[in-house]
Amino acid sequence: MAETRFAFxxxxxxxxxxxxxxxGWQAQMMLRAAWPILIAAYVQQEEDAKYFAWxxxxxxxxxxxxxxxxxxxxxxxxxxxxxxxxxxxxxxxxINIPLERVQAVHVEQNLIQRVFGVCGLRVDTAGSSGxxxxxxxxxxxxxxxxxxxxxxxxxPVEVSAExxxxxxxxxxxxxxxxxxxxxxxxxxxxxxxxxxxKVAFAIGGLITFQGVAWEVVAELWAxxxxxxxxxxxxxxxxxxxxxxxxxxxxxxxxxxxxxxxKHWQLRLWVEGSRAKRTAALHxxxxxxxxxxxxxxxxxxxxxMWESTWIRxxxxxxxxxxxxxxxxxxxxxxxxxxxxxDGGGGMKMGIPxxxxxxxxxxxxxxxPSWPERRLxxxxxxxxxxxxxxxxxxxxxxxxxxxxxxxxxxxxGLAVGALCWxxxxxxxxxxxxxxxxTTDGRHVSAHRGWxxxxxxMIDWTKLQAVQLSQNRIHARRGVAxxxxxxxxxxxxxxxxxxxxxxxxxxxxxxxxxxHDGPWM
Amino acid sequence: MPHLKNELVDLSGWPELDxxxxxxxxxxxxxxxxxxxxAVALGTGLLVAGPLTALAVWGDSAPPWQxxxxxxxVWSLVMGLWGLEERKGWPLRGYLVREHDVxxxxxxxxxxxxxxxxxxxxxxxxxxxxxxRWLGYCTLKLYTAGAAGANLEIPGLSMATARxxxxxxxxxxxx
Numbered sequence: 001m002a003e004t005r006f007a008f009x010x011x012x013x014x015x016x017x018x019x020x021x022x023x024g025w026q027a028q029m030m031l032r033a034a035w036p037i038l039i040a041a042y043v044q045q046e047e048d049a050k051y052f053a054w055x056x057x058x059x060x061x062x063x064x065x066x067x068x069x070x071x072x073x074x075x076x077x078x079x080x081x082x083x084x085x086x087x088x089x090x091x092x093x094x095i096n097i098p099l100e101r102v103q104a105v106h107v108e109q110n111l112i113q114r115v116f117g118v119c120g121l122r123v124d125t126a127g128s129s130g131x132x133x134x135x136x137x138x139x140x141x142x143x144x145x146x147x148x149x150x151x152x153x154x155x156p157v158e159v160s161a162e163x164x165x166x167x168x169x170x171x172x173x174x175x176x177x178x179x180x181x182x183x184x185x186x187x188x189x190x191x192x193x194x195x196x197x198k199v200a201f202a203i204g205g206l207i208t209f210q211g212v213a214w215e216v217v218a219e220l221w222a223x224x225x226x227x228x229x230x231x232x233x234x235x236x237x238x239x240x241x242x243x244x245x246x247x248x249x250x251x252x253x254x255x256x257x258x259x260x261x262k263h264w265q266l267r268l269w270v271e272g273s274r275a276k277r278t279a280a281l282h283x284x285x286x287x288x289x290x291x292x293x294x295x296x297x298x299x300x301x302x303x304m305w306e307s308t309w310i311r312x313x314x315x316x317x318x319x320x321x322x323x324x325x326x327x328x329x330x331x332x333x334x335x336x337x338x339x340x341d342g343g344g345g346m347k348m349g350i351p352x353x354x355x356x357x358x359x360x361x362x363x364x365x366x367p368s369w370p371e372r373r374l375x376x377x378x379x380x381x382x383x384x385x386x387x388x389x390x391x392x393x394x395x396x397x398x399x400x401x402x403x404x405x406x407x408x409x410x411g412l413a414v415g416a417l418c419w420x421x422x423x424x425x426x427x428x429x430x431x432x433x434x435x436t437t438d439g440r441h442v443s444a445h446r447g448w449x450x451x452x453x454x455m456i457d458w459t460k461l462q463a464v465q466l467s468q469n470r471i472h473a474r475r476g477v478a479x480x481x482x483x484x485x486x487x488x489x490x491x492x493x494x495x496x497x498x499x500x501x502x503x504x505x506x507x508x509x510x511x512x513h514d515g516p517w518m
Numbered sequence: 519m520p521h522l523k524n525e526l527v528d529l530s531g532w533p534e535l536d537x538x539x540x541x542x543x544x545x546x547x548x549x550x551x552x553x554x555x556x557a558v559a560l561g562t563g564l565l566v567a568g569p570l571t572a573l574a575v576w577g578d579s580a581p582p583w584q585x586x587x588x589x590x591x592v593w594s595l596v597m598g599l600w601g602l603e604e605r606k607g608w609p610l611r612g613y614l615v616r617e618h619d620v621x622x623x624x625x626x627x628x629x630x631x632x633x634x635x636x637x638x639x640x641x642x643x644x645x646x647x648x649x650x651r652w653l654g655y656c657t658l659k660l661y662t663a664g665a666a667g668a669n670l671e672i673p674g675l676s677m678a679t680a681r682x683x684x685x686x687x688x689x690x691x692x693x
Contacts, residue, residue, distance in 0.1 A: 462664035483668030
């Protein structure tokens with residue numbers, strides 16, 4: 001290695017290979033925008049085909065030209081504690097990002113980038129949406145160096161590759177990683193995925209290819225001798241039994257393959273010192289697309305554990321960690337699951353968290369938890385009744401329909417069944433909804449089959465919202481929403497006074513907190 | 519700024535938010551909301567009644583009276599509920615500026631109280647539309663790094679109050 005020190009002080013372009021990556025990327029965008037033309041070309045007669053050939057040729061030229069211009073005009077450097085980016089073909093853009101505003105830097109490598117031995121870099125700031133920056137091609141070591149510089153905050157010194165390698169070696173040598181997925185665990189992760197989404201995928205696939213399948217079956221059928229045909233016809237009801245098994249197998253296989261591809265050689269570790277605020281959570285994973293992410297510990301805003309009944313069987317939760325995201329979080333009302341989902345942006349998802357790893361991660365992300373004895377908060381019983389009544393009323397037309405079509409007895413039976421079913425479900429949901437707090441953090445649980453637990457630190461709150469409608473006010477209950485910069489934690493149906501006290505306590509934690517929150 | 523370290527004392531010692539202290543917003547803003555309500559009521563009323571009347575006068579056959587009743591009923595119900603919300607919600611609408619945070623309450627049927635600490639406000643915006651210029655009020659928008667629900671919008675302030683809050687905020691967030 002002749003050149004081991006990478007100078008990022010002077011403005012520079014991406015690695016030359018970036019041009020190829022950019023062409024690929026632009027072509028992809030072009031294809032996405034132009035697919036109606038391609039379909040039109042497909043259904044056209046031959047004499048018109050040449051126009052389409054021209055159009056496609058022009059598109060290709062434009063793609064290459066666009067990529068070249070983008071590559072030519074894109075430069076970046078790190079100087080005076082700021083990350084400078086110059087870009088734009090017709091409209092020149094100069095972007096200066098103070099390093100302390102950099103929330104996370106992720107290094108990724110897709111197939112094209114792997115072939116050329118480069119990697120991409122994504123920089124996330126907590127600015128408005130679209131403020132995420134992308135560099136398409138850098139040598140792996142260069143990317144690591146740049147990342148180290150961008151996340152160093154107040155030490156914008158030139159970092160050498162040896163230094164990075166040395167730190168990496170030191171980190172991996174002294175401190176054991178939090179998580180290293182071996183093959184059996186990886187397979188377990190695959191098996192414990194939510195297969196339901198993949199079932200739809202499998203059924204879709206089967207329907208798409210059924211035409212081909214029938215042809216094959218018909219051809220085979222013609223070759224089968226007469227006696228066997230009788231036996232096969234006799235056995236044909238078995239298909240009804242087998243097909244769900246086939247679908248389930250396909251779904252599980254898809255889950256397995258996707259998780260192996262995604263989480264291949266997953267490694268999670270911490271590096272840096274907490275005192276200097278350089279401690280960060282690092283994660284590398286991926287077989288085809290390699291990812292390397294890092295989130296500084298003090299920038300973590302919102303953590304969610306998620307488990308399904310299958311994952312609990314293997315005792316493996318998935319944890320999602322978010323820093324302040326570009327474009328903020330998703331509105332509580334927009335997000336599904338009662339606002340427990342956050343926005344897009346870059347987030348770290350870690351599978352296979354058992355109770356030991358969860359406790360270690362908790363200790364790392366929330367060092368002062370629990371600050372003192374935990375207080376458990378439960379929704380009032382009214383939460384259960386209102387849920388039951390709402391769901392029951394929703395299902396009542398079913399009972400009315402049954403009564404109208406089949407008679408009163410059937411109607412009553414269906415009604416009773418519906419109401420007891422939703423009653424049971426509501427009870428489970430009600431039982432699964434609770435929270436604990438130590439006066440500084442809150443950990444909110446919800447769900448029964450699919451359980452979620454959100455944990456936040458009140459010193460990082462952005463706003464606290466208390467809401468109740470007229471009926472709630474009369475029943476003395478209120479909903480409380482804690483907004484962080486990357487998601488919310490919601491406590492519903494608390495007694496009004498408790499909700500008010502919690503809000504006041506949380507607000508006083510925020511205003512008495514002197515340190516930075518991101 | 520008081521140093522309230524990490525000690526957790528009993529809740530009575532904390533600065534409680536007393537909603538009695540809320541400051542009402544300008545009556546001019548109530549007027550603006552009434553104007554909006556009236557305009558929408560008139561507009562939708564004409565939109566519903568216009569075609570029906572046209573049908574009755576120039577059409578081959580008059581629309582059935584039930585249609586009048588149903589559409590009129592829906593229209594009065596929606597406008598009535600909205601009017602009730604505005605009428606009852608008006609006295610509840612209010613804001614509170616404290617040493618470290620801003621609080622805003624709104625809504626009658628569904629009441630929301632949002633509290634945002636000064637130190638979390640990323641930027642602010644004073645907005646005055648044509649109605650605001652005519653009636654003399656403005657809207658102060660305070661943006662945090664959170665989602666839309668974590669942003670505060672206080673309508674119906676006088677320009678001077680909005681500027682004062684903004685100044686306080688600039689002093690507070692750097693102090």
